[in-house]
Amino acid sequence: MKDDPSQLLKDLGRHQLVDGYPLLVDLDRSHGSWIHDRIHDCEFLDAFTCFASWPIGYNHPGFHEPEMLETFKRASLSKVSNSDLYCEDLCRFVDTFSMHATPDGFPHHFWVSGGGLAVENAMKTAFDWKARKLGRTNFDDAVEDLVILHFREAFHGRTGYTMSVTNTLPDKVGLYPKFNWPRVHNPTAHYDLEGNVCNDVAAEELRACQEIEAAFAEAESKGRHIAGILIEPMQGEGGDNHFRPEFMQALRTYADEREALLLYDEVQTGFFGSGKPWFWQHQGVTPDVVAFGKKTQVCGIYASRRVEEVDDHVFARSSRINSTWGGNLVDMVRCQRILEIIVEENLADHITTIGTHVIDGLRSIARETEAFTNVRGRGSLIAFTFNPAEARREMIAALFERRVIALPSGQDSVRFRLPLNLTREDADELLNRVESCVPLLTRA
Numbered sequence: 001m002k003d004d005p006s007q008l009l010k011d012l013g014r015h016q017l018v019d020g021y022p023l024l025v026d027l028d029r030s031h032g033s034w035i036h037d038r039i040h041d042c043e044f045l046d047a048f049t050c051f052a053s054w055p056i057g058y059n060h061p062g063f064h065e066p067e068m069l070e071t072f073k074r075a076s077l078s079k080v081s082n083s084d085l086y087c088e089d090l091c092r093f094v095d096t097f098s099m100h101a102t103p104d105g106f107p108h109h110f111w112v113s114g115g116g117l118a119v120e121n122a123m124k125t126a127f128d129w130k131a132r133k134l135g136r137t138n139f140d141d142a143v144e145d146l147v148i149l150h151f152r153e154a155f156h157g158r159t160g161y162t163m164s165v166t167n168t169l170p171d172k173v174g175l176y177p178k179f180n181w182p183r184v185h186n187p188t189a190h191y192d193l194e195g196n197v198c199n200d201v202a203a204e205e206l207r208a209c210q211e212i213e214a215a216f217a218e219a220e221s222k223g224r225h226i227a228g229i230l231i232e233p234m235q236g237e238g239g240d241n242h243f244r245p246e247f248m249q250a251l252r253t254y255a256d257e258r259e260a261l262l263l264y265d266e267v268q269t270g271f272f273g274s275g276k277p278w279f280w281q282h283q284g285v286t287p288d289v290v291a292f293g294k295k296t297q298v299c300g301i302y303a304s305r306r307v308e309e310v311d312d313h314v315f316a317r318s319s320r321i322n323s324t325w326g327g328n329l330v331d332m333v334r335c336q337r338i339l340e341i342i343v344e345e346n347l348a349d350h351i352t353t354i355g356t357h358v359i360d361g362l363r364s365i366a367r368e369t370e371a372f373t374n375v376r377g378r379g380s381l382i383a384f385t386f387n388p389a390e391a392r393r394e395m396i397a398a399l400f401e402r403r404v405i406a407l408p409s410g411q412d413s414v415r416f417r418l419p420l421n422l423t424r425e426d427a428d429e430l431l432n433r434v435e436s437c438v439p440l441l442t443r444a
């Protein structure tokens, strides 16, 4: 195999689909918020962070300390089945995670590889809980009547159960068999350029609540049972759709009164991306189970004591939720180091400040140019909207030309997923590059 970067990519294409970015990343030379591309021998500003999964940039010095390198080496030389064979690195990771990431009141954890599987296991937790609530404790009891209530424009993954609750683009879930579970309106807030909610979000919430009540009534009339209400506290892939605390509280009440578990999918929003450990902490409405992934490296769920309302729940009874590896040890030690760095460098406060700076800058560009609207976000999770939607495609292409990698969100928005340690200088560079793209838009 030659090491000419373009040839490497061409050779790769002979064996697998290569439809991603036309770059070959130099992992040694990439640094901080800058991705070094070997093909063009240049650097791209990272406003996508590997789809919100790479939290503190490339080659953070904290990864290169001798003790850390030893830990990485040890963890990568043996691949143990963490759910059944425990080692010190696992114990240290779980201790750090539960101390700095898991909020109080969530004593149960489960680890797995992949965000879709994390969400899937949150759903399994709800199914098992609801089945037992209904008195079905024999493993051959029928449970096909259990369903998950979820939202339009939700993205929860592309695995078995999660495809039934994902509703972004049809290419992700079309032509695969799915369950017909209740899907309801998502009452998204829109923001003016001062940051105030500017749509009639209370009317949107009323519509959503009416649809939820209709879904519970329909389930009852058909002898079905809603085991869980599943929501991203902010929908990522589906359009950076923000919800008010009032609405999340309404979901909490439905879950309590109708005996369903409230499941949050924080795969994209969680682990300090919003400036708090979890996005739901901004809304102040506590869920029963939270699925996490991406920035956490190893994925999984944490759950409250509500799961203990039934005997033999999935965190007590062996093998009800499990996988051979129970997550990946290298991911765990990497997660632990990332978490230590987030705490040591106070990146939660840092990204809150930087995020506000970027949002303010985008609002000021929007006011001056009228190129986009609805600038919104928290911390590293930022989006803005184009009309017509085609202008969004042009903006992402123009940003790429100016060596910024940004993502689409929903039908008409651009999404930034920033490194938590993005510097003020790099944030200003990002804003300058956005501004310089505006004259290139032919459709806005």
Ligand SMILES: Cc1ncc(COP(=O)(O)O)c(C=O)c1O
Pocket: 051, 114, 115, 116, 117, 119, 155, 156, 157, 158, 232, 236, 237, 265, 266, 267, 268, 269, 293, 294
């Ligand atoms: C909210 C949310 N849930 C679940 C997933 C699925 O995660 P994965 O692609 O790691 O399976 C994603 C991925 O983008 C996501 O954004």
